[in-house]
Amino acid sequence: MIIIKPQYFDMFWGTLGTVRPFPNFYPDRDAADIQAALERKGTGRVGAERSSPDPDALKKVLSGDLEELLLQLVMPPEQLEAQRLKAAMAGLGTDEETLLEILCCRSRKTLQEVAAKDLEKELKAETSGDFARLVVALLNKAVTAGSVQRDVQALAASLSGKKAEAGPWINILTSRDSNHLDKVLMELELETGQTVDQLLEKHFSGDFRLGLRVLVQCIQNPQVYLAQRLLTMKTSLVQGIMVSHSEEDLLPIRAAFLRLSGSSLYSTLQKHFKGEQLLALQAVCRSED
Structure with missing residues (x-):
């Protein structure tokens, strides 16, 4: 028997999402619909719209990208993001931008649940230097209060020496809320006469520069x-x-x-x-x- 459950337990109408609670949810009827769909392998629309079929049943009749998609649909958010992070670090090389996309765009609550899956060690093993410090800070980010003017001064001062200091950028951009950081970045541009992207291009390089660029984009408009x-x-x-x-x-x-x-x-x-x-x-x- 296939066990059906509502896919998103703590969702509510009025969100900006597209997958929402189904108003006429009848587990027995939907179980029969899913069973029939699996038998004829017509699972795409049924699996995506409202119910979560048993993953083992899906694996028996699906393969490739469709299997991956429908299995993702039945996962809780933290499990999905943990899986995507692991996939980005699997094999030769690391998909740095997918790491950044997840770590920069997902909520603090979701990342706390992801962090509970012991991913910090894997992140440290797959990254290095300032970039490693950045991704670990993003995984464990906790919002703290700060002064816009002091944060602007700290970021500007970090760029004044022969070599830019990564620490203030990591500490400030991963520990303030987005409204505060919007003000900080606008004030920083006014003070330096350069865009944030120009500052990053001039003072940083490699994966760390990519990480800051993605983080800034996600602060401004994810x-x-x-x-x-x-x-x-x-x-x-x-x-x-x-x-x-x-x-x-x-x-x-x-x-x-x-x-x-x-x-x-x-x-x-x-x-x-x-x-x-x-x-x-x-x-x-x-x-x-």
Whole structure:
């Protein structure tokens, strides 16, 4: 027997997500629908819209990208993000930008639950130097109060020597709320006469510069940053981002995608995917813009 449960226990109407509680949830009926879908392997739309079929049952009839997508849909957010982080560190080389996307865009609550899965050691093993310090600080970020003027002075002073100091950037950008940091970054640009991106280009390099750039983009407008990632239409990115943000803020990400590309996410998916995978992604996307 396939056990069905509501997919998102603590969601509520009025969120900016696209996956929401199903108003007429009948476990027995939905279990029968899922069972029939599995038997005919037509699982895309059913699995994405409201119910969580048993993962073992899905694995028996699915494979490849569709299997990965539907398994992601049945995971709690912290489990999904932990899996994506592990995948970004697997094999030769590390997918630094996916690490940054998750660590910079996800809520403190979700990251606290991810951190409980002992990922800090893996992050330290796969990264080094200032970049390692940054990603670990992001994983364990805790918001503390600060003075805008003092933070601006600390960041400006860190750039005044022969070699820029990474510490203030890590400490301040990972420990203040986004509204505070918006003010800090605007004041820093006024004080230095340069954009933040110009400052980062001039004073930092490598993975650490990439990390600060992604962090700044996510402070200023995370939905635009995620929409830019979706423009690649790379399967792992599209599935990971859409599922990860489906219950919280996929609607503003869709709006940002439309502004950036001139086409809706829903229509763009049709050009790059097909079959059950397309049906599942469009069910997560929910509608045309």
